[in-house]
Amino acid sequence: MDESRRSFLKGIGVAAAAAGLGCTFPLLRALASSGTPAAGVQTRQLCMVIDIEKCLNEDLIKDCTEACRIEHNLPGGESDPERQIRWMWTQKFEHTFPDQAHSLTPKELRGEQVPVMCNHCTNPACVKVCPTKATWKRESDGVVMMDMHRCIGCRYCVVGCPYGARSFNWHEPRPHIKNIRPEYPTRMRGVVEKCTFCAERLREGREPACVEAANRITEGAMTFGELSDPNSKVSALLKTTRTISRQNALGTGPNVYYIV
Amino acid sequence: MSDTRQDRITNHLTRPIIKTGRAYYGTLVLLVIAVIWGLIAYIVQLTRGLTVTGMNNNVAWGMYITNFVFFIGISHAGTLISAILRVSGAEWRRPITRVAEAITVFALVLGGIQILLDMGRPERALNVIFYGRLGSPLLWDVICISIYLLSSLFYLLLPLIPDMGILRDNPDIKGWRKEIYRLLSFGWDGNPEQKRRLEIAIGIMAIAIIPIAISVHSVVSWIFGMTIRPMWHTTILAPYFVVGAIFSGIAALILAMAIIRKVYKLEDYLKPIHFRFLGVLLITMTALWFYFTISEYLTAGYGGLSEEMHVLSAKLTGEFSGLFWFMVMSMTIAFIALVFFRSKHAIGATVIASIFIVIGMWIERYSIIVPTLTNYAVPSHEVRIYYPSWVEWSITIASFCGFVLLYFIFVKLFPIISIWEVEEAEEALGEKIEVIKDYMPGKTSATTES
Numbered sequence A: 001m002d003e004s005r006r007s008f009l010k011g012i013g014v015a016a017a018a019a020g021l022g023c024t025f026p027l028l029r030a031l032a033s034s035g036t037p038a039a040g041v042q043t044r045q046l047c048m049v050i051d052i053e054k055c056l057n058e059d060l061i062k063d064c065t066e067a068c069r070i071e072h073n074l075p076g077g078e079s080d081p082e083r084q085i086r087w088m089w090t091q092k093f094e095h096t097f098p099d100q101a102h103s104l105t106p107k108e109l110r111g112e113q114v115p116v117m118c119n120h121c122t123n124p125a126c127v128k129v130c131p132t133k134a135t136w137k138r139e140s141d142g143v144v145m146m147d148m149h150r151c152i153g154c155r156y157c158v159v160g161c162p163y164g165a166r167s168f169n170w171h172e173p174r175p176h177i178k179n180i181r182p183e184y185p186t187r188m189r190g191v192v193e194k195c196t197f198c199a200e201r202l203r204e205g206r207e208p209a210c211v212e213a214a215n216r217i218t219e220g221a222m223t224f225g226e227l228s229d230p231n232s233k234v235s236a237l238l239k240t241t242r243t244i245s246r247q248n249a250l251g252t253g254p255n256v257y258y259i260v
Numbered sequence B: 001m002s003d004t005r006q007d008r009i010t011n012h013l014t015r016p017i018i019k020t021g022r023a024y025y026g027t028l029v030l031l032v033i034a035v036i037w038g039l040i041a042y043i044v045q046l047t048r049g050l051t052v053t054g055m056n057n058n059v060a061w062g063m064y065i066t067n068f069v070f071f072i073g074i075s076h077a078g079t080l081i082s083a084i085l086r087v088s089g090a091e092w093r094r095p096i097t098r099v100a101e102a103i104t105v106f107a108l109v110l111g112g113i114q115i116l117l118d119m120g121r122p123e124r125a126l127n128v129i130f131y132g133r134l135g136s137p138l139l140w141d142v143i144c145i146s147i148y149l150l151s152s153l154f155y156l157l158l159p160l161i162p163d164m165g166i167l168r169d170n171p172d173i174k175g176w177r178k179e180i181y182r183l184l185s186f187g188w189d190g191n192p193e194q195k196r197r198l199e200i201a202i203g204i205m206a207i208a209i210i211p212i213a214i215s216v217h218s219v220v221s222w223i224f225g226m227t228i229r230p231m232w233h234t235t236i237l238a239p240y241f242v243v244g245a246i247f248s249g250i251a252a253l254i255l256a257m258a259i260i261r262k263v264y265k266l267e268d269y270l271k272p273i274h275f276r277f278l279g280v281l282l283i284t285m286t287a288l289w290f291y292f293t294i295s296e297y298l299t300a301g302y303g304g305l306s307e308e309m310h311v312l313s314a315k316l317t318g319e320f321s322g323l324f325w326f327m328v329m330s331m332t333i334a335f336i337a338l339v340f341f342r343s344k345h346a347i348g349a350t351v352i353a354s355i356f357i358v359i360g361m362w363i364e365r366y367s368i369i370v371p372t373l374t375n376y377a378v379p380s381h382e383v384r385i386y387y388p389s390w391v392e393w394s395i396t397i398a399s400f401c402g403f404v405l406l407y408f409i410f411v412k413l414f415p416i417i418s419i420w421e422v423e424e425a426e427e428a429l430g431e432k433i434e435v436i437k438d439y440m441p442g443k444t445s446a447t448t449e450s
């Protein structure tokens, strides 16, 4: 009887210990590797200022999006607009700024296409929710980065971003890239991607591809620079012109500004 | 006398394990076919990518996440209800606790699988553990659901121990089954010390499981509630989800009980009175559900924030109104059936109500998730309605069949009604009489003196 009682208790004990260990492991791992830069800690932040009026130009928009597509090996050939991989695209003014448009919005703006991309938010909704830190805010310049090798494809960030700035690779992207540019990595199916302010060009001290392409057509259509630097071109613009940003009330702190 | 009564109970309750009818195998084959069909659909999805689903970059979550929330909700049937009934000493719980606890474990397994099904790169699932960010609500879910799964498994196995002893000693059972029973009986021989310890262990687990269960459905709701999307970002979401979970959980429990009592001829154990009592709980939950729903929609509609109004009107009068009003109608029918027909036709009324509630609650999950994602406020392109593809339908149906299949196998291996707890009811009778006497005026006893 004693023997049986002991093995009975031992069995229960072992089961409980296994259960306990099983739960604490992920908890500890998570504690050790958690950490998002808290809002406000960011000292350096790259930003972009887009002149809406100067961008009301089909050729300019085409050149920008094309430059981005070639630069980053974006796949084409997707007929479903909601399935396209897009880092930079355009959408109607009243959809881009639903809190700015009204029934009498000037007809120069209403229905016009405004270039949009990831806002590299100060308080990014996507980074907050990502379970694996596959998307994170780079402390050195505030760019919201993406690690395609870590991403598990849960699409929580796609759901979390209120700007529709993230695209998921619904199918294998490689067969749909016209000419693969060997300098830039391609992606695999099942991961999320988005604009990185051309992190690969920033490293070489160059401006993002879209900015370069846009300014080749109309100087000053897009300006890129350091927000925290009082002498930068962007700070000068933000100080002297009237600018808005998308869905400001959401508290994400978008860093792409629009001159109206 | 007591011996023969016990023998009779043991005989009744072990019969489904020892004897297997033809209908059982027939159903088993159907379920297995459905599951295999789902597996084929999943292989198609694995080889071609999530492009075979109906989802897109706007509605990036669809049926799988709906199923996830639904299954986790169903899981509240069990453990939570059986725990609450145990803690409050409700005697009528005895024959239904195990029916409930088994639902929990299998619903959690199927719920967890839904997340894997939804992932773009399921082979990287462990990144959540290796690189997990505690800031993500998804990680809260991983943690809480793992704890819940382990503790409810433990909570299912604990009260099984004495029954395992009974089956181990049954001369009709031989071979590998006997081995399983021997293993799971943990050397049980029913001596008073073992009994005392088991009661303590069950008591502790019953209390511990209640906050765990509530945390689980709260963090499930926070996957949505923590984002800044219209109609998700609301403080009511966690309690709303918990209420919905218990609500659909009880309904699932009633359905399981009704099927088991019919199929295994256990009418003498799962009686109309059990359905009637559960029906009372269900009425309370229906009323709470209506209260929460009205509170949520009235607040959103009255405030009239433009983003929320887009989603709200899509639900009330727009593309999702069919689903929404079908849900409201289901709950209304359930409420009427429960209030007016429960006393006369306990089983019929509660079963009909439960069918409507289970369907209604699945639709509720769907119409919380999909309309918000349809993104009316900032349409990058056209607003387009999401329709699940045949792959999603197949996998969903297979998931439900898989759930029933697991349950089927469980019933074949383990007594679905706790033999020892039903047998002990007789002993409890005496205690209860003493307790009731304590309530009465003019009598003082140890428990009433302070």
Ligand code: SF4
Binding pocket: A117, A118, A119, A120, A121, A124, A125, A126, A127, A144, A160, A161, A162, A163, A164, A165, A166, A194, A252
């Ligand atoms: S725009 Fe969206 S994807 Fe970009 S940083 Fe902000 S929340 Fe993240």
Ligand code: SF4
Binding pocket: A129, A130, A131, A132, A133, A134, A135, A150, A151, A152, A153, A154, A155, A156, A157, A158, A191, A192
């Ligand atoms: S899809 Fe990838 S980047 Fe987005 S939240 Fe999930 S793991 Fe993070």
